[in-house]
Amino acid sequence: MLSQSLRFTSDDLKLLPDIEGLRYEIIDGELFVSKSPQWEHQFVCGRLVTELGVWNMRSGTGAVFPTPGLVFAADDDVIPDVVWVSVARLANIRDAAHHFREAPELVVEVLSPGAANERRDREVKLGLYTRRGVQEYWIVDWRLRRVQVYRRQAAELQLVVTLSADAVLTSPLLPGFACPLQDLWPPSFPDEIE
Numbered sequence: 001m002l003s004q005s006l007r008f009t010s011d012d013l014k015l016l017p018d019i020e021g022l023r024y025e026i027i028d029g030e031l032f033v034s035k036s037p038q039w040e041h042q043f044v045c046g047r048l049v050t051e052l053g054v055w056n057m058r059s060g061t062g063a064v065f066p067t068p069g070l071v072f073a074a075d076d077d078v079i080p081d082v083v084w085v086s087v088a089r090l091a092n093i094r095d096a097a098h099h100f101r102e103a104p105e106l107v108v109e110v111l112s113p114g115a116a117n118e119r120r121d122r123e124v125k126l127g128l129y130t131r132r133g134v135q136e137y138w139i140v141d142w143r144l145r146r147v148q149v150y151r152r153q154a155a156e157l158q159l160v161v162t163l164s165a166d167a168v169l170t171s172p173l174l175p176g177f178a179c180p181l182q183d184l185w186p187p188s189f190p191d192e193i194e
Helices: 010-015 039-059 087-093 115-132
Strands: 022-027 030-035 062-066 070-073 076-078 082-086 106-110 136-141 146-153 156-164 168-170 178-180
Touching: 010 022, 022 115, 030 115, 039 062, 039 082, 039 106, 062 087, 070 115, 076 115, 082 087, 106 115, 115 136, 115 156
Parallel strands: 106 136
Antiparallel strands: 022 030, 022 076, 062 082, 070 076, 082 106, 136 146, 146 156, 168 178
């Protein structure tokens, strides 16, 4: 007797319990469950949305979205931390439920602690975003204070640079965008507040 592996779909997400603090994503039919991110993660996401938003307001070339639903297919249903979509592309990628059905040009994931979370963002989502046509993918590690930039080269997203220290994040996809990495990181607080 052959055993079939269980493949989750977007319809299955509707049946999962709505538990505060849990996020469900499906990649290639595999279910990924993660907990609410730490405040440092959210701080970095907020800073990225702000930096990209300010640049985008000046350029008028697209739109920035925090945690949008990307529903590429029934078995590829994810929630990246931040995306940027050009005006030209935005009109063609939304569905009636206001999800994106095709790839935005830029996707950003801010790492959450834990081996499973890192594997999901560094390997599984990298593969998904490569297959689905994302042009640029940033993996932001607030603990190590570095950003890995992947750009589409031929048919794949390839690591082109790892930025840290006093580096400035730029992109040919976003002409004129320049964000000093130091502006992204959460403030340090004393371990004990008296």
